[in-house]
Amino acid sequence: MTKFSFEKNYDRHQLQLLESLHIGKLPTALAVFTWASLFFTLAALAFITFVPWVQTIAGAGQIVALNPAEREQAISALVPGRIAEWYVREGSRVETGQPIARIVDNDPQLVDRLQTQLDLARDRLASAQTALATARLDAERKATLFADGLVSRLEMEQTQIALAEFEVRSQSAADELNRAQLALSREGSQAVVAPRSGVITKVTAGGTATFVKAGDELAQFVPYDIESAVELYVDGRDASLVTVGRDVRLQFEGWPVIQFSGWPSVAIGTFPGEVVFVDPMAGRTGKFRIVVRPKEGEQAWPSNNILRVGTNARGWVLLDEVSVGYELWRQLNNFPPEFPQQFVADAR
Numbered sequence: 001m002t003k004f005s006f007e008k009n010y011d012r013h014q015l016q017l018l019e020s021l022h023i024g025k026l027p028t029a030l031a032v033f034t035w036a037s038l039f040f041t042l043a044a045l046a047f048i049t050f051v052p053w054v055q056t057i058a059g060a061g062q063i064v065a066l067n068p069a070e071r072e073q074a075i076s077a078l079v080p081g082r083i084a085e086w087y088v089r090e091g092s093r094v095e096t097g098q099p100i101a102r103i104v105d106n107d108p109q110l111v112d113r114l115q116t117q118l119d120l121a122r123d124r125l126a127s128a129q130t131a132l133a134t135a136r137l138d139a140e141r142k143a144t145l146f147a148d149g150l151v152s153r154l155e156m157e158q159t160q161i162a163l164a165e166f167e168v169r170s171q172s173a174a175d176e177l178n179r180a181q182l183a184l185s186r187e188g189s190q191a192v193v194a195p196r197s198g199v200i201t202k203v204t205a206g207g208t209a210t211f212v213k214a215g216d217e218l219a220q221f222v223p224y225d226i227e228s229a230v231e232l233y234v235d236g237r238d239a240s241l242v243t244v245g246r247d248v249r250l251q252f253e254g255w256p257v258i259q260f261s262g263w264p265s266v267a268i269g270t271f272p273g274e275v276v277f278v279d280p281m282a283g284r285t286g287k288f289r290i291v292v293r294p295k296e297g298e299q300a301w302p303s304n305n306i307l308r309v310g311t312n313a314r315g316w317v318l319l320d321e322v323s324v325g326y327e328l329w330r331q332l333n334n335f336p337p338e339f340p341q342q343f344v345a346d347a348r
Contacts, residue, residue, distance in 0.1 A: 048325030053262040055327065055337040056249075056316040057242060059232035059290065063252075063311045066229035066276075066293055072201060072309070074217045077103055079190055083210045088219070090203055094194040101205070101218055103190040118180040125173040128166070135159075135166040198223040228304060230273065230292045232315045239278065239288035241337055246317050248273040248292045252302070253312040261316050262327065272298040275317065290317070 065071040081103040088100050142159040145151040202220035205212060212218070230250055234242060249270040251257045257269030264270070273292040282288050292315060294301050301307060319337050322330075330337070 048328065049323060051324050052321040053324045053327045054264060054321055055319040056261045057234055057238040057319065057337065058261070058314070058316050059234040059287075060312070060314050061230055061232040061289075063228055063307055063309055063313055064231050064291075065223075065226040065309060066291070067227055070223050070226040072220055072222050074204075075100060075192060075195075075219045075221050077192065077205075077212045077214055077216045077218055079103060080213045081190060081211070083205060083212060083218075086203070088200045088203070090200055092200045094198060094200060094221075096194060096196050098194045099191050100194055100200070101192045103192065103212065118177070121173065121177040121180040125170070125177050128170040128173040132163075132166040132170045135163045139163040192218060194221065196223050197225075222309065226304060226309070228294070228301060228307065228309070229276070230313045230315060232290050232292060232313070232317075233283070233285070233287040234290060234317070236282055236286060236288060238337065239282075239290075241319060242275060242278050242288075242290055242317050244275050244278065246275045246319075247295070248275060248318065249316045250292065250301075251314045252307055255302070259316075262324070264316070264318060271301050273315070 083101055084104040085102045086100075087098075087102070088094060094100065139156075139159045139162075142151055142156045146153065146156040199222050200219050201222050203218070204220065205216065205218045232248075249259075249261075249264050249267060250273050251259060251270050255269055258267065259270060260267050272295045274295045275290055276293050277291040279289040
């Protein structure tokens with residue numbers, strides 16, 4: 001029996017018939033939802049407060065050759081003339097010293113005449129050297145006779161003057177020979193060859209009836225076995241935070257990846273790198289260029305046959321660790337990342 005304040009007693013069966021008592025109870029689903037909401041709220045607060053987040057600076061770019069000598073370069077004509085023959089076409093693979101094109105002069109007898117001039121210059125030099133040797137002996141003989149008093153000082157001085165003239169003639173003949181050799185060598189360079197092993201990417205000159213000048217571009221060439229790097233472009237507000245030696249995680253175009261910028265250790269399909277150069281001034285788009293190369297001792301990048309020069313890439317420069325809550329607040333307010341600890345130490 002239950003006794004209420006209005007002094008009336010009710011048994012249990014009668015109490016169960018009162019619907020208002022049942023309506024006043026908290027539903028089970030609502031209780032579960034309340035406790036679950038409280039749990040997830042506390043878990044979220046703990047997560048954003050205590051879980052670390054690695055701040056990153058994102059940038060997009062492409063693969064380039066780290067060494068400027070290994071980037072795409074032009075193969076130029078060394079002498080003026082007409083293209084007589086092509087030995088390659090676009091896509092041809094060439095080895096060091098392999099002929100690319102042959103250029104002939106407008107005068108077909110030019111090389112023969114240059115060879116004749118070279119032979120004459122050699123003969124003049126040989127004659128001048130013989131006369132010089134004779135004049136040197138004569139000067140030594142006159143000096144000995146002058147010491148013995150057998151010739152006058154005037155005769156000795158005239159001999160020395162003649163010796164000096166023969167030395168000038170000999171040097172002039174040697175210079176003439178050098179010029180003749182250089183002229184013949186230039187005309188002999190009419191065969192344009194590959195500077196190193198690589199691929200012909202573009203043929204820019206015309207056919208066998210095309211005339212070219214010295215220095216005109218004939219073809220574009222890309223070497224083999226280049227040392228790949230990635231150039232990324234970052235915003236101006238973030239460029240001051242990027243320093244040489246910073247770790248970078250890279251994502252290459254066409255490569256499967258699952259990226260977590262704040263937790264690089266759990267990312268899948270990204271590759272490590274390190275910053276080796278930061279441009280001191282912005283480009284035309286207002287962004288700063290940074291150059292990233294593979295990090296020694298860690299996972300290697302795919303080979304050049306897979307990741308070719310010009311392949312698009314995306315990278316994340318890793319900065320310091322902060323809490324998830326701070327990072328959310330920073331992103332909502334569009335603030336830049338925190339200055340690295342080394343910057344703070346330097347400022348102090």
